[in-house]
Amino acid sequence: MADLATAVTVLDACGRAGVPSLLLSKPGMGKSSVVRALAAAEQVPCKTVLGSLREPADFAGLPVVTADGVKLEAPTWARELHAAGCGYVFLDELTTSAPTVQAAMLAVALDRVVGDLALPDRVRIVAGANPPDSAAGGYELEPPLANRFCHVMFAPSVDDWLDGMTAGWVSPPASRAVSTDLQRQAAARGAVIGFVRSRPDLLDAFPVSVAQRGGAWPSRRTWAMVAGVLPYLRDSDTAAVHAVVLGLVGEGAGVEFLSWRQMMDLPDPVSVIEDPTCVDWSSRPDRVWAVLAGVTAWAASRGTVEAWRSAWGPLVAAAEAGAPDVAGAAARTLAQTRPAKASVPAAARRFAPMLVAAGLTKDAA
Structure with a gap:
């Protein structure tokens, strides 16, 4: 479980690496407030989109006939973020989105493409969800969509809540994410490559359980994401590093990778x-x-x-x-x-x- 400061750090590191993140918690933990506060602190727009109230065309684009043929027109929220050049897309209540809507979100989550409109690189994709058993009309996440996110189990502490009540939920804690360089990126990539060579069975390990398929699990995509996000975290930031690795490749493969990486001392x-x-x-x-x-x-x-x-x-x-x-x-x-x-x-x-x-x-x- 990630406290508020760790969650903010993971969201920031994932955002810098272009990796979508998913805040998971029970209802009432303040997921929406965290994302809005981050956007306000950065002075960038935040567009909240609820999949339960949307149709697939709100993500895949609405077909519009033009002189040049049929165009998939992006909705207003996407056009406004495109015009701003930066900001947050907050896919709230993700586990209330029907499977057809989740399918339409695939390109949005990973490629930041809405219809025929490509969102700028500085637009960060963050989602929020309650576990399906505590979501209103909840659905399990479809495996292709689940495998596109870093799953952050969010559990703010009592002190986090007291600070928010005092400050008015407008001042998120400072991120511990760091700038990166080619050296750090190469080291992270080397660690992932070395581990997968020693455990090739964990490169693609599609879960047997239906419930596990809606969470974090190892695939070629998520291992590449691990290599992309780790350079933005200090090796000494154990909480954030563990949250990222386990949030991308799952607990089994993640714990094994972290233990191997520590033992190798690369x-x-x-x-x-x-x-x-x-x-x-x-x-x-x-x-x-x-x-x-x-x-x-x-x-x-x-x-x-x-x-x-x-x-x-x-x-x-x-x-x-x-x-x-x-x-x-x-x-x-x-x-x-x-x-x-x-x-x-x-x-x-x-x-x-x-x-x-x-x-x-x-x-x-």
Whole structure:
């Protein structure tokens, strides 16, 4: 369960990463007030849309015949957010939305597309819901829609309520989310890649239980979301990190990933590139996978010749220290991201078969 400060932090981190979030709590916990207060604090518009009062066309667009053909016209709330260039879409009472309406929300939730109108990147998608057993005329969330959200179990403390009563519910606590950079993004991506390589059965684990399908569960999409949101959180912010991971891939896979990540104690990619000897390359293969995946992701994100060439150093060190298979797989990935006119370092010739397959034969010679 996330208290108010943690919920605000998770909503902020998800918003920065472009990941939709879903506040879940019993009735009367103040979900709507939190979202409206965040919008007011940021001085951006907040449009509340109740699916129980809407038709599918309110999300998929209303067909309108024009001189150029049929256009799917977006409703007023979407056009106003588009004009503002930022703000919040608050899909309130989500579990009262009929399955047909939920289906129409799919593109809105993940792609911020309403009809033929694409909302700006600075428009954040947040939903609120009570569990189906306490919602008025409630429905379970359909699996495709549930898998598009970070599910945040919201339980404000007594102190949170007292502070809100005192301040008038207009001053949400400060977010603990942080700015990110390519290094943090690469490290998070490497951790997810390393874990999934060690537990490929958890890449796609569609729940057997109907009730669980309406919650958080691991899929290719939600693992990518984990890698996208974690860079906006401090590693030391345990409450927010746990809320994000469990809210995206579910408790089973999430707890296992968090335990694995803590045990691996992964270094940041730039430190590894600067000094490959800082890693024990003879350690667990899944740790080596994660480290090299982070290095490769950093080089690919930078996109420069210098970064690409420097990333070969850790791969060579890993191969020479007894992890040639892992290093070879990383070499294939790194070779595919070569910038134009980048030559392969001489030390990387040991990966000649991979370089030949990637079309880098002349550079490897």
